[in-house]
Amino acid sequence: MRYGFCDSAIGPLLVAIDKDGLRHVEFVQGERPIQPAPEWLRDDQALAPFIEQFEAYLAGRLQRFDLPLAARGTPFQQAVWQALCDIPYGETVSYLDIAQAIGNPKAMRAVGAANGQNPLSIIVPCHRVIGRNGNLTGYGGGLPIKRWLLALEQEHCGFTLTP
Known part of the structure; x- marks a missing residue:
């Protein structure tokens, strides 16, 4: 490595x-x-x-990474991480949205756990997942960094999300 x-x-x-x-x-x-x-x-x-x-x-000049990804995880984690990659730049979704996207709408807690195990922060945009009520939830770098990343993306995609 x-x-x-x-x-x-x-x-x-x-x-x-x-x-x-x-x-x-x-x-x-x-x-x-x-x-x-x-x-x-x-x-x-x-x-x-x-x-x-x-x-x-x-710096706000790149919206999608073009890198070879090699994260290691269970098949469930891999499915969640792939669904995270499908969240558009500057947008947010809920854990329920991700659970539904992978075909397992009752797996919200498991989605949250897989999200928390994401080894490719920012690249696999787990910061774009928020609570169903619009509140920010945990983030490995801390909520201030999550807030900063979301604000960066919203600034450079031309609109602001309101919780």
Whole structure:
């Protein structure tokens, strides 16, 4: 596993890849901080194309990532993460919406758990999932970062959502 860091307005992000593609985009600070494993190798050159896309997204110049994704998870988690990727830039959906999208409308709590295990923060846009009542719910980087990401997207997609 090779890794690097992306410094941003929302704090440093750990980015890790392997031969299959992007494996981790994690917050170094926040509710569930992560650090590289001792056996991982720092490789800023290999991570440069990935970091460039993060920087463009965080500057409001990129709305959809074009990166090889290689997140590891159960088939259920993979289905949830794929449904997250289908949420348009600047829009939000509820956990119920995601449960319905994967054909299991009673799985809202399981969807929430899979959302919380997403190893590709921002790339797989779990920040776009909110409570059915419109309230912001948990986020690995913390609610202020979730709010910041949603505001960034809404600013650059031309409309504002109201809860």
